[in-house]
Amino acid sequence: MGGYFTFYVRNRSCWAFSAVGAIEGLNAIETGKLINFSEQEILDCELSGDCNMGWVNKAFDWVIRNQGIASADDYAYTGNRGACKASQIQNNAFSTIDSYxxxxxxxxxxxxxxxxxxxxxxxxxxxxxxxxxxxxxxxxxxxxxxxxxxxxxxxxxxxxxxxxxxxxxxxxxxxxxxxxxxxxxxxxxxxxxxxxxxxxxxxxxxxxxxxxxxxxxxxxxx
Incomplete structure (x- = not known):
């Protein structure tokens, strides 16, 4: 049951997972440290997308404006859009990007x-x-x-x-x-x-x- 639930929910948030994965990979190459960042923060806060579909470039734009993104431990994935908590949760120090x-x-x-x-x-x-x-x-x-x-x-x-x-x-x-x-x-x-x-x-x-x-x-x- 849990496996099928993960399949369904993550399917709907593919754009957030792809954008965050690209940032995680870049960060690991630049710093030598692999850190999991928050897909949920993108889903909650980048309002041009939703649980059904979004745009990777819009996700990158939001991370640039927000000067980073929280870690997945601090802002956990739920699979449903909620209120944006970006102002309440500190960005991870390594999570910034400058452009795309x-x-x-x-x-x-x-x-x-x-x-x-x-x-x-x-x-x-x-x-x-x-x-x-x-x-x-x-x-x-x-x-x-x-x-x-x-x-x-x-x-x-x-x-x-x-x-x-x-x-x-x-x-x-x-x-x-x-x-x-x-x-x-x-x-x-x-x-x-x-x-x-x-x-x-x-x-x-x-x-x-x-x-x-x-x-x-x-x-x-x-």
């Missing part, structure tokens, strides 16, 4: 971005996507050369097997979906926007160097 970019809409553009950090991406999740279990998914039922999307995930890497290239995607539907919550999606195709429009709406958050506190000094204050 829309990644070039091509396999090479996305590859260059993913080589540096996890990237928030949208795609068209067809019925067979929902039932994905393993292997390289090539989106046989996705619209061809279309920018239409209906789901948001996080690209965390790329690889090849038996001469076939693929993206490594992290979903927000729990570990019972796919390969422990992950998917391999075919890359380097002749499709204008990639498989299931994976190249069309990719965003990466940015930190300007010198903006993070030192890890030791921040931990001393906790």
């Amino acid at each position: 970019y829309h990644v070039e809409e091509s396999d090479n553009g996305l590859l260059c971005a993913v080589a540096k950090q996890p990237i928030s991406v949208s795609l068209y999740a067809s019925q067979d996507f929902h039932h994905y279990s393993h292997g390289i998914f090539d989106g046989p039922n996705c619209p061809v050369n279309s920018k239409d999307t209906n789901h948001i995930l996080l690209i965390v890497g790329y690889d090849s097997v038996d001469g076939e290239d693929y993206w490594i995607l992290k979903n927000s539907w729990g570990t019972r979906w796919g390969m422990d919550g992950y998917m391999w999606l075919k890359r380097n195709t002749n499709k204008t926007y990639g498989v299931c429009a994976i190249n069309a709406w990719a965003y990466n958050p940015v930190k300007f160097h010198g903006r993070n506190p030192s890890i030791s000094s921040t931990l001393d204050q906790q």
Whole structure:
């Protein structure tokens, strides 16, 4: 019962999970410290989105305006929109971003971005996507050369097997979906926007160097 509940709730908040995951990944690369930030704060406070759908770039805009985001421990996920508590809960000192970019809409553009950090991406999740279990998914039922999307995930890497290239995607539907919550999606195709429009709406958050506190000094204050 609990597993199915997680599948359903996190499906509806995919945009918040993808945006926060991209910030967590960037933070880990910049500081060497992986900290879980609050998806719930995005869901409660970024009011242009809701539990059904939102926009990653709007989530990044909100984090920039708020000068950071709380940790997941301090602002826990409930799966339902509530009152925004941003003014009551302190931001994590490492959670700031300074800007974000829309990644070039091509396999090479996305590859260059993913080589540096996890990237928030949208795609068209067809019925067979929902039932994905393993292997390289090539989106046989996705619209061809279309920018239409209906789901948001996080690209965390790329690889090849038996001469076939693929993206490594992290979903927000729990570990019972796919390969422990992950998917391999075919890359380097002749499709204008990639498989299931994976190249069309990719965003990466940015930190300007010198903006993070030192890890030791921040931990001393906790």
